[in-house]
């Protein structure tokens with residue numbers, strides 16, 4: 001895409017949502033919460049059931065600090081690759097668990113991997129299947145500057161209301177998050193939570 005088009009598209013980006021998957025994690029969820037508080041930013045956390053069971057106090061802290069949570073399965077298996085009955089339980093149980101802490105309908109499939117049958121199941125329970133628009137690839141690269149560079153390219157092409165994907169289980173996420181928030185604030189792009 002040429003630079004003028006990317007520039008013009010970026011002008012129509014007013015709002016984004018920042019989401020963190022795979023936690024809660026004792027170290028990185030803690031660091032991210034501290035940064036979000038400093039920056040007065042609210043975000044969404046899609047949590048793995050097993051981690052919720054291990055660190056309930058972190059779940060409470062996320063909610064108490066004004067963020068929203070969602071289900072992300074119990075064990076983070078790729079749900080299209082396991083028997084349907086088992087996949088249904090992964091979804092249902094994780095939603096029951098997050099709903100003990102917050103009233104929410106948000107669910108995200110591990111690896112963003114789902115098929116028609118699985119998405120219909122999520123819908124039949126009244127839950128929302130949340131995907132993403134901008135993958136920061138913080139799961140792939142260890143260097144925060146590389147993550148930030150890739151983010152800048154992807155966000156320039158994103159539509160208004162874009163959902164940004166990050167993970168609260170990697171050390172590099174915290175540093176890149178700081179740069180990403182600065183980038184968005186400099187451009188007066190509002191960061192807000194998803195409707196739950």
Ligand SMILES: [Zn+2]
Pocket residue numbers: 021022072076109110111
């Ligand atoms: Zn995940």
